[in-house]
Amino acid sequence: MWNIWRSELRMTVRQRSYYSFLVLWVVVLSLLFLLQASAPSLTGYTNMTGTVVNIALYIIPLFMLIIGSFSIANEMENGQWRLLTTYPLFSLSYIVGKIGGQFTAQVIVFTFSYGLSLAIGLLSGNQFSSEWLLSIYFFSIQLIFFFLIIGIAVGCVVSTRWQALSISVMIWFFLIMIWPTALIAILGLVPYTWIAPLMKFALYVNPAEFIRMSFVLSLDAGAVFGRTYDSLMTFLNSPSGVLINVLYFIVFLTIMFLFSMGMLEWRKRR
Amino acid sequence: MNVLKVILATLLASMVFSPSFFEASSPLQMKIDEAPVGAIVEIDAGEYEETLVISKPITLVGNGEVRIKSCEAEPVIAISGEDVTLKKITVEHCGYEEEDTAIYITGSNHRMEELIIETRRYGVKLDQANGVTIKDSEIIGMKRGNGIDLWQSNQNTFEALRIASVSDGIYLEQSNENLIYKNNLENSRYGMHLMYSNDNVLRDNLSSSNITGTMLMETERTTVHGNAFLANKNSVNAQGLLLYEAYETEVIENEFISNRIGVYIEKAGNNHLESNKIRDNFIGVQMKNASDNKITRNTFVGNVNEAQAIESSKNEVNQNYWDAASKVDVDGNGESEISYTADPYFLTLTTDVPEYQLFFQAPGLILLQNLLKSPPEQLLTDSAPLMEMTMEVEKETSSSLGLWVMSIVMIGASFSLFIIGRKRR
Amino acid sequence: MKRNRFNLFGLAIIILLLAACGNDEVQPVDINEATDTCEVCNMQVANDQHATQIVLENGKSMVFDDVGCMYEWISNNSDEKKTAFVRDYHDKEWILVDEATFVYNPSVKTPMAYNMISFKDTASAESFAAENEGSTVMTANELADHSWERNQEMMEKHKMEDHSHSHSEEMDENHNEESENHSDSHEANHDDESHE
Numbered sequence: 001m002w003n004i005w006r007s008e009l010r011m012t013v014r015q016r017s018y019y020s021f022l023v024l025w026v027v028v029l030s031l032l033f034l035l036q037a038s039a040p041s042l043t044g045y046t047n048m049t050g051t052v053v054n055i056a057l058y059i060i061p062l063f064m065l066i067i068g069s070f071s072i073a074n075e076m077e078n079g080q081w082r083l084l085t086t087y088p089l090f091s092l093s094y095i096v097g098k099i100g101g102q103f104t105a106q107v108i109v110f111t112f113s114y115g116l117s118l119a120i121g122l123l124s125g126n127q128f129s130s131e132w133l134l135s136i137y138f139f140s141i142q143l144i145f146f147f148l149i150i151g152i153a154v155g156c157v158v159s160t161r162w163q164a165l166s167i168s169v170m171i172w173f174f175l176i177m178i179w180p181t182a183l184i185a186i187l188g189l190v191p192y193t194w195i196a197p198l199m200k201f202a203l204y205v206n207p208a209e210f211i212r213m214s215f216v217l218s219l220d221a222g223a224v225f226g227r228t229y230d231s232l233m234t235f236l237n238s239p240s241g242v243l244i245n246v247l248y249f250i251v252f253l254t255i256m257f258l259f260s261m262g263m264l265e266w267r268k269r270r
Numbered sequence: 271m272n273v274l275k276v277i278l279a280t281l282l283a284s285m286v287f288s289p290s291f292f293e294a295s296s297p298l299q300m301k302i303d304e305a306p307v308g309a310i311v312e313i314d315a316g317e318y319e320e321t322l323v324i325s326k327p328i329t330l331v332g333n334g335e336v337r338i339k340s341c342e343a344e345p346v347i348a349i350s351g352e353d354v355t356l357k358k359i360t361v362e363h364c365g366y367e368e369e370d371t372a373i374y375i376t377g378s379n380h381r382m383e384e385l386i387i388e389t390r391r392y393g394v395k396l397d398q399a400n401g402v403t404i405k406d407s408e409i410i411g412m413k414r415g416n417g418i419d420l421w422q423s424n425q426n427t428f429e430a431l432r433i434a435s436v437s438d439g440i441y442l443e444q445s446n447e448n449l450i451y452k453n454n455l456e457n458s459r460y461g462m463h464l465m466y467s468n469d470n471v472l473r474d475n476l477s478s479s480n481i482t483g484t485m486l487m488e489t490e491r492t493t494v495h496g497n498a499f500l501a502n503k504n505s506v507n508a509q510g511l512l513l514y515e516a517y518e519t520e521v522i523e524n525e526f527i528s529n530r531i532g533v534y535i536e537k538a539g540n541n542h543l544e545s546n547k548i549r550d551n552f553i554g555v556q557m558k559n560a561s562d563n564k565i566t567r568n569t570f571v572g573n574v575n576e577a578q579a580i581e582s583s584k585n586e587v588n589q590n591y592w593d594a595a596s597k598v599d600v601d602g603n604g605e606s607e608i609s610y611t612a613d614p615y616f617l618t619l620t621t622d623v624p625e626y627q628l629f630f631q632a633p634g635l636i637l638l639q640n641l642l643k644s645p646p647e648q649l650l651t652d653s654a655p656l657m658e659m660t661m662e663v664e665k666e667t668s669s670s671l672g673l674w675v676m677s678i679v680m681i682g683a684s685f686s687l688f689i690i691g692r693k694r695r
Numbered sequence: 696m697k698r699n700r701f702n703l704f705g706l707a708i709i710i711l712l713l714a715a716c717g718n719d720e721v722q723p724v725d726i727n728e729a730t731d732t733c734e735v736c737n738m739q740v741a742n743d744q745h746a747t748q749i750v751l752e753n754g755k756s757m758v759f760d761d762v763g764c765m766y767e768w769i770s771n772n773s774d775e776k777k778t779a780f781v782r783d784y785h786d787k788e789w790i791l792v793d794e795a796t797f798v799y800n801p802s803v804k805t806p807m808a809y810n811m812i813s814f815k816d817t818a819s820a821e822s823f824a825a826e827n828e829g830s831t832v833m834t835a836n837e838l839a840d841h842s843w844e845r846n847q848e849m850m851e852k853h854k855m856e857d858h859s860h861s862h863s864e865e866m867d868e869n870h871n872e873e874s875e876n877h878s879d880s881h882e883a884n885h886d887d888e889s890h891e
């Protein structure tokens with residue numbers, strides 16, 4: 001497992017596309033930090049925070065899905081995976097190694113860009129609140145983590161990079177862009193009393209929504225979601241709410257691992 | 271029936287006279303009874319467990335730490351008549367009955383100064399009291415019962431009070447021409463709550479961390495000037511100011527900061543909002559079925575969602591500054607040629623099905639909102655948004671040293687990890 | 696694994712279905728003082744005898760802080776299919792509007808000053824009316840024609856004082872109702888005496 005982890009990390013940081021990500025993050029984050037100059041307040045849930053969160057939600061999941069799925073689809077395509085299957089290698093350690101390596105590499109490049117953009121923002125005379133910066137940072141890291149895992153799972157299903165790309169974009173489009181539209185359309189068909197429980201269920205199904213909700217809640221703005229979610233928000237804000245977050249993390253991870261492993265085992269047998 | 275009436279009368283009589291009758295030995299009431307009209311009665315420091323009835327013009331002054339306490343059904347201090355003055359006294363009501371009240375006031379021209387009132391239900395009740403002044407005092411409750419409760423009481427003044435943890439900080443019902451000035455209302459249900467009350471003036475108050483900063487219902491000609499409404503956001507129904515069936519209200523030069531909704535206007539008309547600062551709220555202004563209101567020269571900045579409105583197109587909205595608006599000034603008159611509109615889609619959606627409020631500012635919903643353009647005649651429209659803010663918006667500042675450290679730590683840590691990742695074989 | 700997840704989802708749906716079919720009769724939901732606001736006037740709804748509730752055909756429940764607010768909603772949405780509940784003045788039990796008896800008394804304070812309270816049985820309504828002068832006992836049917844004047848006596852006094860706002864129409868109505876009130880309360884008194 002550690003070997004895969006290390007080689008994945010080494011391979012990723014040596015790719016040229018890795019540096020293009022560096023440029024991308026620096027440009028996007030610097031622009032956002034320069035934009036912050038026009039906002040009067042540095043903390044809390046304001047339109048500035050909303051903008052940053054939405055841009056992060058647009059960009060990060062898409063790239064992470066593509067990176068995650070490519071890292072496996074690539075090895076499928078060039079036959080490296082066939083080679084690996086001849087070793088007595090357990091699928092789980094392959095997947096964990098892949099995720100670990102990719103995640104480390106992506107966190108490194110994101111952290112680097114974040115620090116660099118912050119320096120650029122500070123040089124241009126802007127002011128920030130460290131609390132705000134850290135909450136945005138951890139919000140992004142969470143997004144990176146969850147969508148990399150989904151990306152890896154996609155990689156385990158597809159056989160070519162083209163497939164990986166199209167499925168990644170489809171998932172991104174569904175979970176980020178048309179998620180509300182789709183839910184509103186579907187929930188319009190069910191009895192009214194089902195809407196609240198199904199919405200809560202859907203909240204856990206879509207990690208992007210769950211992370212966004214947790215983030216808004218951490219900014220003390222849970223009230224904005226209204227009466228239906230008041231007890232949920234109060235609960236998630238309490239100490240046992242942290243437990244739910246951890247549990248969600250574990251359950252999500254387990255399901256994704258099992259799914260990816262199952263797919264790989266199935267392919268091995270073929 | 272007659273027998274009943276007699277019994278009732280005797281009961282009533284005994285209730286009215288009992289304090290003076292049974293507690294004739296009680297030091298304070300005796301002092302009050304003996305004092306001539308216009309006298310100044312000084313109370314020595316200490317704790318007194320009794321209820322007082324004052325019905326003639328005298329002044330009661332605490333000399334040092336004076337605490338008057340009672341857990342009985344009657345108010346701790348009941349005031350009637352004219353020109354009663356209370357000064358430097360702590361009044362505590364420790365009863366848990368629904369209507370328990372620390373100070374009950376009727377009559378006219380009384381003055382309450384430098385009091386501290388602790389109550390589990392009501393703080394001060396004004397029942398058909400006029401020309402009463404309460405100032406420099408503190409009322410602390412237990413979120414059950416109002417701080418100051420007015421019923422048919424006119425021309426009273428409330429100044430420099432701190433009211434916390436009550437139901438409604440100052441509640442007015444059928445009470446007119448009162449002045450509420452420089453008070454601090456916090457951690458309560460509603461800061462100020464006016465119902466069926468006209469011509470009242472709310473000036474320079476601070477209402478923070480309440481469910482609703484100020485609620486005006488069925489009122490006419492209220493003046494709301496120079497108040498600050500802060501952080502009324504912790505309830506799912508929170509807002510800075512609610513105008514419901516309120517008419518001819520003047521809302522001028524107030525600050526609405528970090529509320530769930532800055533100003534919410536429903537079924538209200540002929541109100542005038544001018545030169546207010548509406549900043550960092552989740553929703554700046556929300557309107558439902560409101561018409562003929564004039565909203566002009568306000569500054570909207572930093573709100574997550576600046577305006578939502580349904581069935582509110584017949585309002586005069588212009589020359590506000592909206593920081594989310596795209597602004598182009600061709601002729602150089604300081605007004606943008608592109609009008610700014612508030613989209614009703616999200617509010618319409620959530621009014622029908624409140625569960626969809628979870629999609630507040632979700633990236634997908636913004637997309638959907640942009641796709642489904644509502645017909646222009648349904649929109650709340652600012653025809654000439656301002657290019658510049660109408661007032662100074664102060665910027666928060668923070669030390670940048672810590673941020674430099676953070677930036678360098680981030681760069682350093684990731685860079686060393688990067689080197690390690692590249693090297694390792 | 697895929698099949699497993701579908702099973703879970705199916706199970707959830709079945710549970711929901713069972714929950715939905717279990718109670719044919721419409722049940723009122725409890726008031727949550729922290730989050731419930733009146734559908735009409737936006738006030739927080741206290742969990743007391745004045746709270747009322749409408750459950751729509753689709754199961755959506757709306758609460759009101761005063762029976763007057765509920766009737767304002769009903770008159771604005773008369774084509775909706777609904778079940779309306781009020782609470783007993785004494786023990787706060789939820790009762791169907793049609794089975795309740797109402798007492799109107801201008802000196803009874805209610806959250807939105809509609810001055811109307813509800814009782815689960817006619818006897819307790821009548822005894823309340825007998826004890827409190829100026830009360831009118833009404834059935835749900837009579838309620839439909841009620842004018843829903845708020846604090847009428849007080850407002851009227853007010854209007855007479857400042858002269859600027861007297862609406863002759865309203866005043867007439869008030870006078871009529873007042874005379875009704877008087878006759879009713881007299882009757883109630885008579886009843887009371889005859890019982891004694």
